[in-house]
Amino acid sequence: MDDKKDEVYGDHISHKFNDELMELKAEFLTMGGMVESQVENAIQALVDGDGHLAEQIRLNDKKVDRLEVSLDEEATLIIARRQPTARDLRLVISVIKMVADLERIGDEAKKIAKVAMTLAEEGHAPRGYVEVRHIGVHVQTMLHDALDAFARLDSTQALRIMKEDKRVDEEYQAAARALLTFMMEDTRNISRCMSVMWVLRALERVGDHACNIAENVIFMVEGEDVRHTSVEEAERVVTG
C-alpha cells in the first residue's frame, strides 16, 4: 500500500477498521494478480499446445474460487461490524461486485485451458492463433490496467478501459468472421476452428469483465454508477 491509498482509506479513528479495509484491498489485488496469471498462462498453453500448463490452470482455478469466498466473507464482516458509509461503503460494495468479475475471468481462463488440453491431444487448429494472441494481449492489458486503476483509484484510467472494450468487441467480430469464412471453405477443420472460436469468445468476455471492474472503480472514486450508461456519460462523470 502506498501513502496515497492510506490517506484515502487508512485514517479512521478505529485503526482496526483501517486494517480491515487495507486487507480487503490487498487481498483483492492478490486475487487480481492470480487471475491475470491464469489468463496469461491459458493463452500460452493454447499457443504452445502445453497440456501440462493447461492442467495447472485448472487446478489453480480452485484457489481463485477460494479467494472469492474469502473476500466475500471479509466484506460481509466489515458491513456487519462497521456499517461503512460513503467512500468506505463504495469500496466494500465494489469489491464484492468486482470479486465476482475476477472469478468469472478465472472461469474463462479455465475454459481456454480446457480447449488447450483438447488441442494439445488433437493437434493445432489451422487458423486463429494470431487473433488469439492479439486479442489476448489486448484484454490482458485491459485487466492489468483495471486492477491498476483500482489500486491507484484512477477513474481516468478506468474510463480509458471502458473505451477499449468497444475495440475488443470489434476485433472479436472481425476474427470470428475470418474463422467462419475459413470453416466454410474447408469443412474438415470445423471442429478445431470452433474450439479456437470459443477461446476468442472467452477472451472477449475477459474484456467485458475488465470493463465491469473499470465501471466499479469509477463508482468507487466518483460516487456515481456508470453501468449501463454510454461512454460519453461516464466521461462526463469522470471529467466533471
Next chain:
Amino acid sequence: MNTMNTTVTSETDMPEEKTIPVADEQPAEAKIEEGTTVGHPFSDDPKFKLRNVEVFYGEDRAIKNISLDIGRNEVIAFIGPSGCGKSTFLRCLNRMNDSIDICRVKGGLELDDEDIYDSRRDVVELRARVGMVFQKPNPFPKSIYDNVAYGPRIHGLANRKSDLDDIVENSLRKAGLWEEVKDRLDATATGMSGGQQQRLCIARAIAVSPEVVLMDEPCSALDPIATARVEELIAELSESYTIVIVTHSMQQAARVSNRTAYFHLGHLVEVNETSKVFTSPEHPLTESYITGRFG
C-alpha cells in the same frame, strides 16, 4: 432576550462569504464557507423557512448564519459531532432556547410563513404546534392516562370525558403503545420501561395534534428493540407530521430520514437526500464525519 426579525431573507441575500479554517484534526482540504451549505438546503413546500439564523450564548456564536427549509411532512435528521450546534438549532424551532437567559437568536425563522420569534406570538400555542421529545424519557409522575391527557386538558381540546378518552386512546395507538397499556391506564407512568416511557412521551406530544415533532436524540437511552419501535413510529408519524430528529446514530439517520443535515462547529455544512449523504456526500467534512474519520 431574543432579537426579533420578521423579514425573510432570500437565498441570494446572504452576507459576504468568508472562508474560515477548521480545527486541526479535520481534513486539510475541508473548508467551510460561512453561510454556504452544499447540497439542497431549500424546499419547494417549506413548513419552516429559516434564513441567516445565528444563535449566541453570551458572546459565543453557537450557530453561524444558517439558512434551511424544512419541508412539510418530511423527516429531516440533524447530525454532527458533539457541540456542533444541532440541538441548539433544533431548540430554536419552538423557542425552547427562550428559557436560557444568555441565549439570543437572530435571523428569519418562520413557521408556515409566520415569524416564530414575533413578540406577539403565544409561545404555548407555538409549542402545541411544534411538539418536542427529549433525549431522556420524562413522563410526569402521574398515571399513563393523565400524562397523555395533560396537554389536551390545558389546551381545552376536549369538552367531555369521552372526547378526552378518544384523544388518549388515539394518541397511544399512534405511538404504538395502546395494546401494551390499555388495561393499566391508571398505573403510574414512571413504572414503565424506558422504551415505553419514550413512546408515552411521543403519545403526549402528539395528543395536542401538533404539526411538527422535534426529537432530540430520542433513542439514545433506549435498547435496540425499543429503538426499533420508536423508529417504526417515526415512519408512521411522518405521514401526518413534519419530523426533525437530532441523532448521534448515523445508522438511525440513514434509516428514518428523507434528508440529512450535517452540522459542524455551528455551520450547516451539507444538506442532501439521506441516500446521497450516506453513499456519496458532497462535502469532504461530511464524508470524514460519517465514515468515522473524526467526531
